[in-house]
Amino acid sequence: MDKLKTRFAPSPTGHLHVGGARTALFNYLLARKSGGSFLLRIEDTDRARHDETAVAKIVDDLRWLGIEWDEGIEVGGDSGPYRQSERLEIYTEHIQRLLDAGSAYYAFDTPEELGAMRQEAVQRKETFRYVRPESFPTADDAEKAVADGRPVVVRFACPQKDVTIRDDAFGEVTMPAGQMDDFIIRKADGWPTYHLANVVDDALMGVNYVCRGQEFLGQTWRHVLLREALGMDEPRYCHLPLIMDMQGRKLSKRDGDVEVHSFRAAGYLPEALVNFIALLGWKSGDREKYTLAELVEAFTPSGIGKSNAKFDRDKLIAFNTDAAAEADADRLLAGLKDYLSLNETNLPDDEDVLRRLLRMNRGFRTFADILGKCGVLFAADDSYGFDPKAVKKVLEKNDGAGYAVLSAIRPLLAEVDWTAEALEKWLKEYCQAGSLGMGKVAQPLRVAVTGTRISPPIGETLELLGRERTLTRIERCLRQGVSGV
RNA sequence: GGCCCCAUCGUCUAGAGGCCUAGGACACCGGGUUUUCAUCCCGGCAACCGGGGUUCGAGUCCCCGUGGGGUCACCA
DSSP: OOOOEEEEOOOOSSSOBHHHHHHHHHHHHHHHHHTOEEEEOBOOOOTTTOOHHHHHHHHHHHHHHTOOOSEETTTBOTTOOOBGGGOHHHHHHHHHHHHHTTSEEEEOOOHHHHHHHHHHHHHTTOOOOOOOOSSOOOHHHHHHHHHTTOOOEEEEOOOOSOEEEEETTTEEEEEOGGGOOOOEEEOTTSOBOHHHHHHHHHHHTTOOEEEEEGGGGGGHHHHHHHHHHHTOOOOEEEEEOOEEOTTSSBOOTTOGGGBHHHHHHTTOOHHHHHHHHHTSSBOBTTBOOOOHHHHHHHOOGGGBOSSOEEOOHHHHHHHHHHHHHHSOHHHHHHHHHHHHHTSOOOOOOOHHHHHHHHHHTTTOSSHHHHHHHHGGGGSOTTTOOOOHHHIIIIIIHHHHHHHHHHHHHHHHHTTSOOSHHHHHHHHHHHHHHTTOOHHHHHHHHHHHHHSSSOOSOHHHHHHHHOHHHHHHHHHHHHHHHHHTO
8 A cells, every 4th residue: 555645624613523533533544554644634714614612622532532643733744834724825826826827717796696596597497507708807807896896706617528536435436527517716705615725735735545525525526627727636535435323314513412522521432432433434344343553454445335324322332331341440540530520520539439430330331321320429418319219119118128128237237347348248148147139138228328229239339438428328218218208 | 406426134234146044243132140220141033125137146247216315505
């Protein structure tokens, strides 16, 4: 494989979403695998939509995933600047070249006029295509138009010929000449459109491999033609099948919960997300578990599929469960701390406590599970409520057998060694002595100290809580039982 | 609507003409372990969109149909 120089060029409109993350990942993989380089460029030529905080978010999301770039914003490089908003002169210069060569021309239509033309085309049941003027307006005409208050844009005089691109994922795709029209390359505000800026930058920055979502496949002819007119080499292309939601609709940036950041805040591990995302549109045999490093090793464009993939959250959860089970204690601690820093919780930031929480919750699916199960252990002893169903089934049933057990045990608990092991051992012996199943004792205790039937193993739960608080909670539980609250 | 692309279990997919009685994973269902949940173990259900060809032989190649998606912006 030749050394590939790839790029990820997001538009800063918000957090990175999973589709963008996959594009970034594949580009990263391609560059690493080939011994080339990966660059990050910000495409912010749309002044209206520009959101400065979004750049920091995207950078943060990418780094969290472990996707590092060799060149681009924040890290620099030889072909910067890497924000299109800082490259206006470059675009202006190239547009001028096109104008001078007769490959582009000024146009003065207002949005309203364009809209009317489109309407008309729709009524004739035709696809609207901009009609090129007999002769191109001159620079003087353009100045006059400006003086008249008319918008001045520059359109590319599109050569009318079939364009065939060779795509690494889709093979040869031909766009017939009749489908093209003279698209705008410079907007009335003087900024270039995406097509021009993107093509110029890729060429100037030495990008030789363009990997992006399939939504661009039908527009690649513009880039091919533009490059040709500018005398620039063509890169290789590789379009990725789209990621759809479970309803089969295109995953939208507007779906907040599809942002990388929301998975991070929801308690997922980046290695699980990366692994999962890699499998959306790429596969190599039956294997499906990979670390980032293993992906670099295994990745190859031939494994990229053609049909769209649906984003299956259940499978992501399964991946996360496996990733959590395989991660070592330090890794999990860092992940849990990160998760907690993004969420309002009453959990302490004491590392020993956190490590213990991780141990007693072995088998957890996401960090949110830990918070869900153990949050109550850190709440005030009189602050949590009792799940009515749990109370009924575990405490009240059989004439209050659960309450009876609690009453019987409470005084004895004052004497037991307060470690998880000792507590478990003591409980087992207590059960054996009374010919009781563990559940008959452990469940009432669980409901008493957590208000629910769910918690980590009872010994560890009680140890963490401590003797005093355990007794306090049992008393409160007994009291609410009596008062029927 | 024009153009482009796609089509194997519910989902991600393996499959590059005989290896397919179509494989794996997730989900689901059933069972087991366990003091609850989660985990874990065992088992099961489940697909080649339809129709024509080509071929001794098609999930695999071709054509048509159907279905789905994308794109047709002074957004990227």
